[in-house]
Amino acid sequence: MAELSMEAFTDTVINAMGPNTSPRVREVMTALIRHMHDFAREVKLTTPEYLAACDFVVRIGQISDEKRNEGILASDVFGLESLVDFLDQAASSAEVTPSATSEPTSSAILGPFWREHSPILENGASIVQGGPQGESVLVQGRVLSIDGKPVKDAMVAVWEDAPNGLYEQQDPNQPEYNLRGQFRTDAEGRYAFRGWRPVPYPIPFDGPAGDLLQMMDRHPNRPGHFHFRVRAPGHQELVTQVFDRESKYVDSDSVFAVKESLIIDFKPAPEGTDTQYVVDYDIHLQPSKT
Ligand code: MBD
Ligand code: FE
Helix, strand or coil: CCCCCHHHHHHHHHHCCCCCCCHHHHHHHHHHHHHHHHHHHHHCCCHHHHHHHHHHHHHHHHHCECCECHHHHHHHHCCHHHHHHHHHHHHHHCCCCCCCCCCCCCCCCCCCCCCCCCCEECCCCECCCCCCCCCEEEEEEEEEECCCCECCCCEEEEECCCCCCCCHHHCCCCCCCCCEEEEECCCCCEEEEEEECCCCEECCCCCHHHHHHHHCCCCCEECCEEEEEEECCCECCEEEEEEECCCCCCCCCCCCCCCHHHEECCEECCCCCCCCEEEECCEEECECCC
16 A cells, blocks of 8 residues: 555545534544644654653543542643633623623633532621631622623632642642632622632642643742632623732733733721721623523
């Protein structure tokens, strides 16, 4: 058999897909195969390098469990989760209605530390259950539709790392669901919670994601941030993060999630209040797609 040309070889692999493949799978796989093959040709990938890449994928699986998602972490280091977030947001802001009085709040990546079923707490309650102490902050604001109307019964889920730079599931010394909570907005769309002023921290770098960072001579740090996931009747879900303007690494987030509109200010609280800082933060949601 004559050797196939490089290009013809790629077509042979693509054309091996059968007629029962769905159109989307065909579209995605065609592009994936083409880009993978072009990539290997461009860098003249060697067999040892190819085997190292397979081993990298194996190690992502081996180090992952219900508390550690190395797949998300490694893709974050490549900027892939943030790129997908940009694409998603560009697609959904193309449909912003003319009656809108404000921009929808920008999204940001979910990351590897989200957990479903965090405690449902009263507005104004603290998400601190124990663990290391930090600087206290009260975060408060309203959830509004982009036409300016308050959104009642939105569930605002928040999560953050502890003042030692570890999320609850990374740290055996923190109570289960520490620094996580969900808050239901009232008739004016208000939510409020107390927590610690988030601190910068390194993403876990003792596994394959860390090896990647090291190979590329990059640091593992993220600026201090709160995560939000907001789900409300009649509105599109919002997953985002807000970043402390004064935090180190705001300009060099290791996972490329910072957007200018998501940078917030921690204001010193008035004398005599029971918190050191206050953050006022309104969230603007887009109506559901019809
Ligand atoms: C995080 O805390 C995070 O929020 C993201 C997106 C990636 C790694 C660690
Ligand atoms: Fe995070």
